[in-house]
Amino acid sequence: MHIVDEKGTKMSKSLGNVIDPHEILEKYGAEAFRIWSCLEGNITKGDIRCSFERIEGNSKFLTKLWNVARLISMFPQAEGKVELLEADKWILDELNLLVGRCRANYEAYEFSMIAEDIRNFVWNVFASHYVEMVKTRAYGEGGFGKEEQKAAWFTLHEVMKNILKILSPITPFVADYIWLELYSKESICKESYPELKWKNGMEKLTGKLMEFNSMVWKTKKDQGLSMKDQIKVAIPAELKVFEKDLARMHGIC
Numbered sequence: 001m002h003i004v005d006e007k008g009t010k011m012s013k014s015l016g017n018v019i020d021p022h023e024i025l026e027k028y029g030a031e032a033f034r035i036w037s038c039l040e041g042n043i044t045k046g047d048i049r050c051s052f053e054r055i056e057g058n059s060k061f062l063t064k065l066w067n068v069a070r071l072i073s074m075f076p077q078a079e080g081k082v083e084l085l086e087a088d089k090w091i092l093d094e095l096n097l098l099v100g101r102c103r104a105n106y107e108a109y110e111f112s113m114i115a116e117d118i119r120n121f122v123w124n125v126f127a128s129h130y131v132e133m134v135k136t137r138a139y140g141e142g143g144f145g146k147e148e149q150k151a152a153w154f155t156l157h158e159v160m161k162n163i164l165k166i167l168s169p170i171t172p173f174v175a176d177y178i179w180l181e182l183y184s185k186e187s188i189c190k191e192s193y194p195e196l197k198w199k200n201g202m203e204k205l206t207g208k209l210m211e212f213n214s215m216v217w218k219t220k221k222d223q224g225l226s227m228k229d230q231i232k233v234a235i236p237a238e239l240k241v242f243e244k245d246l247a248r249m250h251g252i253c
Helices: 021-028 030-040 052-072 086-107 111-138 146-167 172-182 203-222 237-250
Strands: none
Touching: 021 030, 021 052, 030 052, 030 111, 030 172, 052 111, 052 146, 052 172, 086 111, 086 146, 086 203, 086 237, 111 146, 111 203, 111 237, 146 172, 203 237
16 A cells, blocks of 8 residues: 555656645644544555645545534534424434444444545535535524523534544544533543434434435525525425424525
């Protein structure tokens, strides 16, 4: 196994395709380099391709995580008993699956699979779908009641806490910084790995939910509408459990 350039050519000073690690650290930081190493470092795939573009692409994940954490920091942690809505139960079921998969992969030292799984969950499931679905509710707008708002607050923080715990062995400084800012005066290093505790049976709707959201976004784009514009569209019967959140999210009228 070798470190090769973007084209698959072995790095060599004579070819001028060597990347200086110091330049990478200065430009993108150590955490971006760590997560790139995990994502690209699957030794079963042979040579590892390295380029500034690849590292920069992975650094964007950390930026996404920062942005989501910043949004969540605007909301207090819910106190007392919370009655979860179906959308909350759904993302917690997806989180439960992530916790289980990553635990198994940590035990098998499959770091590339862990990093890819976390990145996909944060970017393509949590941020792109759940956060967008409950943003209106979390702000207390759109006709949602206080208890519904509290459920969104609880779920946003619950998911973020667990993401940070799972991610901390890979990007310890970013995870610890966010943890200290949002949740504790003690380092995340003292925390235990998350337990499996959410089993609502909602994960079976993930594919249909993501497909519906993508369809509405594409329809608005095709019609020259902004994401905030109202639109007439039928919510599928199996997704009616998310109707209130989906209606506010998409402006369905």
